[in-house]
Amino acid sequence: MxxxxxxxxxxxxxxxxxxxxxxxxxxxxxxxxxxxxGSKSATNRALVLAALADGPSLIGGALDSRDTSLMLDGLRTLGVETDVERHPRYDTLDRLRITPPPAFTGGGDVDCGLAGTVMRFVPPVAGLAAGTTRFHGDRAAESRPLEPLLRALGSLGVRIDPTLGLPFSLTSDGTLHGGQVEIDSSASSQFVSGLLMIGARCESGLTIRHVGAPVPSRPHLSMTLTMLQDRGVDAAETQPDVWRVEPGAVGAMDEWIExxxxxxxxxxxxxxxxxxxxxxxxxxxxxxxxxxxxxxxxxxxxxxxxxxxxxxxxxxxxxxxxxxxxxxxxxxxxxxxxxxxxxxxxxxxxxxxxxxxxxxxxxxxxxxxxxxxxxxxxxxxxxxxxxxxxxxxxxxxxxxxxxxxxxxxxxxxxxxxxxxxxxxxxxxxxxxxxxxxxxxxxxxxxx
CATH class of the missing domain: 3.65.10.10 (Enolpyruvate transferase domain)
Structure with a gap:
């Protein structure tokens, strides 16, 4: 490093x-x-997608903040390699090189801090890691909504223990078969985004159906879909409140965060x-x-x-x-x-x-x-x-x-x-x- x-x-x-x-x-x-x-929302999505990709990615302009540091630490816990490279055209700017592991590794601890993107994006990735991953965060984070996402992951075959909120442990055999999952995302669009990003890595892809009051912050779902599509993933909202991600590779991609x-x-x-x-x-x-x-x-x-x-x-x-x-x-x-x-x-x-x-x-x-x-x-x-x-x-x-x-x-x-x-x-x-x-x-x- x-x-x-x-x-x-x-x-x-x-x-x-x-x-x-x-x-x-x-x-x-x-x-x-x-x-x-740089945008926190775009940075942390880019980091997760780079970790899921089929090769190394370079990310420039990434936000340097507590939330993004926690995200990097969480991904490193799952076996992702990170490094900094100089931008070839702008000597004063750095780019992050993110190298996915051959297989994600469980057995570590992830500090979510107070970051919604970490507590909602990293657990689905941990569902692809064999073993148990433990999640905790700031005291205030323990009251942030998380249960619908953890229930959805449970329906995909992972085990959540002992509670459906921080702190918790997630145990998986490293394989998500996918299929269809229902989730109430009326508390946060991040529940759907977290599942969308791992959909292509599920053996049969993933269909996500929202049930409940309207999803807030829907432009962030559009952001997630666009970033997936940019990486060659077949992902779309096929009908109102239903999203489908086909199985396949997440293409490695170099990008600059706005x-x-x-x-x-x-x-x-x-x-x-x-x-x-x-x-x-x-x-x-x-x-x-x-x-x-x-x-x-x-x-x-x-x-x-x-x-x-x-x-x-x-x-x-x-x-x-x-x-x-x-x-x-x-x-x-x-x-x-x-x-x-x-x-x-x-x-x-x-x-x-x-x-x-x-x-x-x-x-x-x-x-x-x-x-x-x-x-x-x-x-x-x-x-x-x-x-x-x-x-x-x-x-x-x-x-x-x-x-x-x-x-x-x-x-x-x-x-x-x-x-x-x-x-x-x-x-x-x-x-x-x-x-x-x-x-x-x-x-x-x-x-």
Missing amino acids: SPGLLDWLSRRTGPVGAVPWTAPTASAPITRAVRTP PDLTNLATFMAAVGITGGHAVFAWPDASTQPGEQILAALQAFGITAAYRHGASGAESTVAVSADRIVGADIDLHDVSELTCTAAALAAVATGPSRIRGVAHIRGHETDRLAALEEGLSGLGCAVAQTDDGLTIEPRRLRGGLFRTHADHRLAHAAALVGLVTHGVVLDDVACTSKTMPDFVALWEGMLS
């Missing part, structure tokens, strides 16, 4: 000690754009909140729900004008706003934007309602309860509904904002802090989950 990867993997992957931080207030409209790191657009949306919102103007790089085509992200910002009065790059130039989005307005918005498909949207609603000129996000009560924390608590503590009138929040802007004041170890809550508090003196986050270190350099990027945007 190269020194570069050793340095990466030696970074703390356990819970980081709480680091209080006073969110800086903007003294002028923000006019500086930033470049955010920037995380959900993280980027927080910085775009910062420009809008301060009445600024900035031009952000934006991918020409994306597996992320880019159009929905821009539409959500526009609902709050932020102009986000996309411009396609001509003659090799990169595409951009110009962001500006005169004021933030209230919105009635359904974020069911892009629920990761809820915390950013709530912050915008807290500083808007009128009331807002956020709908379609009941499932985020089971994310890193109960995000609806945490937003109600945090924004109410700063003077905003916030109430939970059955599937979201109502937010009535009031005169805001400084105070302590509890992040509950949740990076998205930290982003919301930082946004409100741009226009409210004295907003203190009890822990900004939780942003290391998807953006270890968040503080430097945020403060640099204001300089």
Whole structure:
């Protein structure tokens, strides 16, 4: 293993000690754009698919964060080899080389931390490993939904012991015969994505049928299907809420991970909140729900004008706003934007309602309860509904904002802090989950 990867993997992957931080207030409209790191969702899917592939893959632009470090550690526990190579064209950038094992190995321990992608993507891969693999995570992760996925894996022949949630042990003979499985993915689309990615490695392929309330964050299922198809896998949604993956090889593939657009949306919102103007790089085509992200910002009065790059130039989005307005918005498909949207609603000129996000009560924390608590503590009138929040802007004041170890809550508090003196986050270190350099990027945007 190269020194570069050793340095990466030696970074703390356990819970980081709480680091209080006073969110800086903007003294002028923000006019500086930033470049955010690679997409966590794309990075961890790429890592899993590379581990399942028929040969080594090179992954450039991978997010360097706690979640991706935990994913790499989990895959290494199953016998996957990882290394860092220099990019042949860009000397300053590294690429990860992922080499699948001849056969996955059981018998190890996987730390899921608080990462939904690790606790939901690695167990299906462990079903292809002979032996017992033990899974554990942060205390807060033990309450995150997992049972439907583990029941589905049980129906495919693996044994789960002793509980259908973290911590648990998974025992397999190393073979998944596949066939058809039913699963209730109303709590997380990641249940379906985790099964989709191992479908081609099942002897008879895999048909997945969702039974239950609508699946949230469906664009992430499209991301999973696209990444499978890019690797030559015959995978598709054959009818509503039914997916079929044919058996076959997962082709090795070199790729570059695009920037995380959900993280980027927080910085775009910062420009809008301060009445600024900035031009952000934006991918020409994306597996992320880019159009929905821009539409959500526009609902709050932020102009986000996309411009396609001509003659090799990169595409951009110009962001500006005169004021933030209230919105009635359904974020069911892009629920990761809820915390950013709530912050915008807290500083808007009128009331807002956020709908379609009941499932985020089971994310890193109960995000609806945490937003109600945090924004109410700063003077905003916030109430939970059955599937979201109502937010009535009031005169805001400084105070302590509890992040509950949740990076998205930290982003919301930082946004409100741009226009409210004295907003203190009890822990900004939780942003290391998807953006270890968040503080430097945020403060640099204001300089």
